[in-house]
Amino acid sequence: MSAERPSLPPVRLNSEAELARDALAAPLFVRAVRLARWAGAGTRVGAGGELVDAQLPAAAEHLGLAADEDGAAYASEAWRLAVDTGLLDVTDPEEGGEDAEGTVTTGENLALLTSGSPKDVLGIWLDGLDAVHADATAPVLDDFADLVGEDGSIDFDALDWDPEAEAEFLDGVLGNLYLLTLADNGAGDAPVPLPALAASMIVPDDMGEPTDDILEQVSEAMMRLDDQFRLLEPIGIVDYRPVDEALMAEEGETPVDDAVGGAEEDVTRYGMVRLTPLGLYGIRSLMLEAGFDAPAVGDLADKKADALLDGIAHYPESAARTEVELWLAGYGPEGAVAAATELLAAARGADEGAPLRRLHCQQALALAGPGAEPAVRAVLDDPQLGGLARVWLAERGATDVPAPPEDMIFWLAVDTIAAQLDADGELDELQGLVEGLSAQHSGFFDEAWRVDHPATADVLEAMGRLHSDKKAAKEARKAAFRARSRAGG
Incomplete structure (x- = not known):
């Protein structure tokens, strides 16, 4: 019965402003920015865009590093990042072979670090992450000279590197x-x-x-x-x-x-x-x-209610609550009726995911506050929503809630268990729900198989597996058989 789940759980991310500040404070990024501002018309770069060896001590000194082998390595690494992220633009020499030198100018991305938005900063930083990731997966070369042939080509097969x-x-x-x-x-x-x-x-x-x-x-x-x-x-x-x-x-x-x-x-x-x-x-x-579904809390804040309810279907409870709160905030205090109306409309349906949508709709309405009441009362006679509307009103202490018809009671029971089965909740809690609902209504299984709900047979089969009372479990299995026979007829 379960709908397709996101491949990864939702992540709570810091704001873009906070993340951009973190990016600008990353040590390698800091050094790259400093070198990009230090470079000038006289800066010498090799044919591949690298800073020439003779310039590395000065670059290291500018970064506050020792003018030794380690300082040169750090400076060279920061220079490559500045080029890879567009903080510097390097022009290769038109001719002159290995000893030829290129020219370097300030890249347009350097100005974006101060004049651009946090998203601009993060975009530049992500380019840097791609470059560092590529460096991290590059082969470790103990003696590069051994890999260079007489014609100057590199024997990649000798690297034993995939x-x-x-x-x-x-x-x-x-x-x-x-x-x-x-x-x-x-x-x-x-x-x-x-x-x-x-x-x-x-x-x-x-x-x-x-x-x-x-x-x-x-x-x-x-x-x-x-x-x-x-x-x-x-x-x-x-x-x-x-x-x-x-x-x-x-x-x-x-x-x-x-x-x-x-x-x-x-x-x-x-x-x-x-x-x-x-x-x-x-x-x-x-x-x-890479094509993974990697949701973040807040992704659904500007989406329609159907996307919200489907999107949070398998979120952890606190993440789902935060997502709903962000969505409701978009309507403001005066928009409770409009928000509730949209949520209730999205909760309708006979598709496989509809019971879980209705469960999350009920939970979302609990966060909408008393302003949602007119929209909730408007669906009291709705066969699919009337039950949850009565539950919502009763939980808020309303005393004028009309009693539900018997068929609505059984339909809501089936719908509630179907939602919990789809949510893959704790087994003990699900067992308690199954036994509690069946105990509340005398002759539950004699009536439940008649419920006109797409999940009736599946729910009754599950109740037969979960019920601790052997007699009740057998009654549930018989009712499931009758429900399937009725549906087949």
């Missing part, structure tokens, strides 16, 4: 980290041990004790991830505590043997990683680009 597989592995790790961060309705944002992330991609779900071969694969993956997260942290998507270098010096030991094997040891020594709020935004953007 770019698609590397990118897929890192994306899988980031996806798992995203899901872990959203676990328990966003309460799972504690740092995650690096071995656990590596193992999540390698150790089969049904494996008990990992084999030595699996542990070795996890160890190798963990070391690769250590390098990758060191590259990703400066762009601001993760807080990362690297692997303790002392572990690497312990000769003859596989670094994750104890961490994956469950030994009592300080797991933080093996690396800890946590997605930042900016990281949640960035990884979600990558997932959307």
